Amino acid sequence: MAQALSSPGQRRPGPRFRLDPMPYLFILPAVLIYVVFNLGPVVASFFFSFFKWDLLSPTTEFTGFDHYTFILNDDRFWNALGHNFIFLGLAVVIPVSMGLFLAVFIYEIRRGRVVFRAALFLPAIFSGVVIAYVWKWIYHSFAGVLNAVLEAVGLGAFTQLWLGDPNLALYSTFVAYTWASFGYSMVIFLAGLQDISTDIFDAARVDGANFWQKLFYITIPCLYDVFTFVITLRIFTAMGVFGVIYILTGGGPFYASDVIDIYVFRMIGNFEMGWATAAATVNAVIVVILSTGFIKYREWRSWSS
């Protein structure tokens, strides 16, 4: 008891409460840098979306919802946002299920687990810039490997302008995104699988459960929280996709692969800070609602069942 009372960090009972400055000194440097260079600009972005301002002149003038009215009436804004949602819809299905199956397969084998995990995760370590340039060359119309392979196997009729065709450009960028993201889901699922007690799988084998029964009745339910995390991660990356598309297509051709972050970047480049911050705020609100809404829904569902 005496030891507990004298331990640092425990508030001592006494008539006068003295504020201990020590904890604040420990957090102060982190708080300062974080507030000035991260959270502050986010808050400022929200406020500035209601004012007329640009980088050059310091004058500001309250404009209310004018910037929001503009972007909500801008077809290009909806075009870009729609592409983010297409990306999101594909991203929560394709890289996530690829990651799940590959993780289950690696879990099922005995030899070479580490090698397969390391090799399949490799694309995920690269900068979006490297990923984009690798795929820019794969898609290249005459020096690219994709069209060359199609020619070589006699499918020359299927060669495409993968990045130049407005109907294909967005999906071509999505393939590059998938190449670099399924490994992320895979290693997280694999870690989740290794946390499941092997007793359950042994019991299932004794009962004669096949691969699919084990997958749907044991693995997927046991990975409930891991799924929540992996899908939330996809919400952030799909709604904030930038580098891969910026380099592969720049949002083109004719805005066919435009996304919100490229729209915002273009607006900043044109010194249209009002429109840029309004669009960024709308996107941020969507991301926050989608992610917290999804997490709350998953928590509610696991409680109610």
Place this chain on the structure above:
Amino acid sequence: MEFLSGNTQRRLRSLPFYLVLIVTTVITLVPIVWVFASALKSNKEIRENPLALPSEWHFQNYVEAWFGASFDQYFFNSIFITVTSVAIVLFLSSLAAYAFAKMRFPGNQMIFFVFLIGMAFPLSAKLGPLLSLMYELNLANSRFGLILVYVAGSLPFAILMLRAFFQGFPQELEDSAALDGCNRFQFYWRILLPLSKPSLMALGIFVFMGTWNEFFQALLLINEDSKRTLPLGLTAFQDEYFTDFALSFAGINITAVPVIIVYIMFQRNLIEGITVGSLK
């Protein structure tokens, strides 16, 4: 299958898994191998036969890419910015995480929550004001400015991860250190940090990768060639040499190789950093 031994049965059962894994791995790695092979070919060979392996090895592509563009400068900038950012993030986040995990003070929960909020927003939500702030503070176009932005971006995740780790430390450790006359900073510096080496390592590699690869904010804040990082320099290089196929491939590889080396060396730490941070 009764006549087969248990061992053989198990091998047969895992055969389809191996097949799928091998095929997927080959498809995943082919683009990387192809980019490395193409960097050793001549332009003529790339254009006429994109699928073939190099007939003779043109290592001069790398020499020309390295000296023709400012890759030495980009490389130095990336190393300097990344290493400094990682060191600052590790120091500041461990200090703060220790306070959040082990000290009681008014506002502990609330301030920690404010850090968490920072992870909820997409990057674009801060870019406009960030750009004008950096110009106001004379930190635009500056390596130091970029370091501050990267540190601020990495702190929330780093604090979240280390706080969870520090919470697992037994209180007795701190109590007995206090009895021996150790103040809280000494405890942090001499006991907590050395005992946390594996976690700091995993976090450090994770932050290293994220910072080394970052592109969006660097693109916004840096426009002088001498201050570009590798990803940014690669875009400038590709814009300039987009007709010189072989040099383009060599440039991609120069940017990719350092990450591959770090990955091979610290693969376990990196994956641990990702999974521990996400499952706790």
